[in-house]
Amino acid sequence: RFGLTSGLTNYASAYATGLLLARRLLKQVGLDSIYAGAKTVDGTQYNVANTKEAEAAPKQPFRAYLDTGLVRTTTGNRVFGVLKGAVDGGINVPHSVKRFPGFTAHENKETYDAKKHRERIFGLHVQNYMKVLKEEGQEAFTKQFRRWDETLKAAKVETVEKLYQKVHEEIRKNPVRPAAKKKEKQAIKYADKARTIVETAKGKYRRDRIFFSSRRR
16 A cells, blocks of 8 residues: 555565554544654654653643563564664653664664664665665566566656655645445345255355254254
């Protein structure tokens, strides 16, 4: 629906999922027009509760907490991609940057490189690997990234980064879940008087029935 049909399990897709979750939720509770979230996606630390936008707003931002469950909370895990997407989408989730890609701790010195996090958010690691395989040969590239190539062509973009930028834009335009189409109940057709053989468009099959004692006689 949003133009992403490949790489649905990577970090960049996890971020897009978090963004969709935030925008859809805020739309449902009527806060989407008050809290637009991060204006630029650059990997820097952001929390809507600490912005001027929240201070001047008539309502407080929606607050949520991350429950990782049984997921291993290693640095760079995709669950933190969902967290970052939700935070950039305008939900107030208390967090730090210690588990984001780009964070390092060495000899009691902690550093956070927002650029590295941004690269993960926009799938630049995927784009770089695609470039390497394309240089090696078309066969290796097609075997690994055929679906990616089809997705880029369908979205009319040249790079993975532009693809995710377009996906983010589409999510913000209309995050509402489309209404499910109700299926009409079709009458069951029986091929025999005992109503044990069901007739369908694909063929016939026998369905066992439980008869009362009066029917058994």
